[in-house]
Amino acid sequence: MNTGINFYELKTQLADLGFNEPVVVDQLRTFILSNDLGLPDIELSKPAGDDLAFFTLYFGRDTDGRYELICTECAMDNLTTPGCQHLQYFRQDVPAEEAITLLQLYQCQPKMNRDVFIPLNRTETQQHIYLLKTNTIMNTQNLEFLKKSLLNLGFGEQVNEALEKNIDKKMLEFTLPAKHEFNQQKVDYTLHFKSGDNQEMYFFNKFDATLGKGKEKEQNQTFYINKGNGITAKEAFNLMEGRAVHKQLFNKEGEKYHAWLQLDNDNLAQNGSKEIKRFSENYGFDxxxxxxxxxxxxxxxxxxxxxxxxxxxxxxxxxxxxxxxxxxxxxxxxxxxxxxxxxxxxxxxxxxxxxxxxxxxxxxTNNQKQDKQQKEELPAKKQSSKRKMPV
Known part of the structure; x- marks a missing residue:
């Protein structure tokens, strides 16, 4: 075995993969030229944005006794779980930059089902990166849509942080508390979120509202969200106060229509909430x-x-x-x-x-007419009183 050629070829291969640090070259030279019978490995760290990626390069020997790169291991600290790391093994054709990119994406997918000890080749790595980037974009868009829906429905930004944490945890469904005060009356809300198939999307389906009435019994009512639209936090309060709201709704065919809504005090749904009476435009109230x-x-x-x-x-x-x-x-x-x-x-x-x-x-208008008539009649009366009587 020509150790010089073996060193040069491995040095070139590692440089092409992005491992060209002096520590790599020095350790590579040492174990190749020493012709150690053991199976060496090289450890190093590389910057990964604001973090560090820790690599271990594993080497073996081929049938001719030459050293060759077998696989690499990449690890990064888990940002959501202190003391833990994200880990993945890669085959010898995967560049360091792509390995780091994949580990960074793993930070956004803490519960991805994968066997980290089965090395990924470059094609598999690129496929994983593409899928995770696409999924990350979808998750970001989903999160922004939910935040916008909450804002439009009058809940502001009070649950945004908790919402993001629960989505990151891949919870199948979860609830978040919210509070408001209208006309010096406190309203407590419980917002219900649920994941879709494969946990790719989350939906804000409904919220429960509880209105305290001082010494009187509390009122509880469930309101459902339809396509990001629905009863707002303030409108829920108004409905529970007995007033009516005018909303855009959707029928079973997905067609829009407008109607006045009011809680029905005489009829309850199965969940204990009051039924909602609807008065469409055909009802004739303007x-x-x-x-x-x-x-x-x-x-x-x-x-x-x-x-x-x-x-x-x-x-x-x-x-x-x-x-x-x-x-x-x-x-x-x-x-x-x-x-x-x-x-x-x-x-x-x-x-x-x-x-x-x-x-x-x-x-x-009526008073003006009466005043006008009086003014018109008054001169006529005066004139008649002064008129001379014929002789």
Missing amino acids: VEQVISGKGIKEMGTAEGQDNLLRSLKKGNAQQITVERHGEEKKYFISASPQFKTVDLYDHQMKKIKREELLQPEQKQ
Whole structure:
């Protein structure tokens, strides 16, 4: 065996794989030129982003007694489990850079089923990298979609960190707690998440809401999410307060439609939640038509009207201003689709008769007509009183 040629060939092979550090060359020269009968290995570390990758290069001898690279071992510290490492063996054709890339991707897939002691060749390594990168992109997109859904549904970012941790753990299903306070009333939520087939995607399916009513019994209600859309945290509170919300829904064929929703106090579902009554557009309730012409100041401008109608459709009891007897008076109103009207409240949120919502515009018109008639009649009477009697 020509040790010089053996050293040069191995040195070139290792350099092509990215192992060209002086420590590798020195140890390689030492054991080849010493012609040690043992099976040596070389240990080294390489930078891997902000971390280090630890390599062990294993050598053997061929039938002619020449040293050859058998396989490499790559290990990186597990970032999620202190004291543990991700490990993988590779065949002699896998470059160090690709081995590091795969181990970095393993950090994102802590529960991947694999036998780390079966060496991967370069083709297998590249396939693993491609699949894991694709899966990582999908996981990232899935996580961002869930975060956006939570934001749109009014839960903000309060559960984002816990959400990410549970997804990283590959939990089949899990729940996360959330809290809100509306009108000085606390609402506790339990958000339900579940993985799809092969744990590739996670879904936010529903949430439970618990509304504390002081000394009164707590109210519990489950709300379901449909395609990332559904009842928001505030709308859930409004529904549990007895008001109605206007939502875009989907029928069994996946077609969109709009309807007013209200909890049914007389009928319960199997899970103990109240059934939800739906009043579609065909039911004939138009809240804008109901409150138009009632002398509501906010309906006097396009912006004010849009804000008022939007708030009512979200299920809020919205404050309005009505002019009565030359004075402005404040009320609160909320939509009542079942009876095709609105509910009226005073400043203490106590229900009052709907008749209180008068039509000052019409009364003013009637008063103006009466004043006009009196003014027209008055000169005529004065003129008749001064008219001379014929002789």
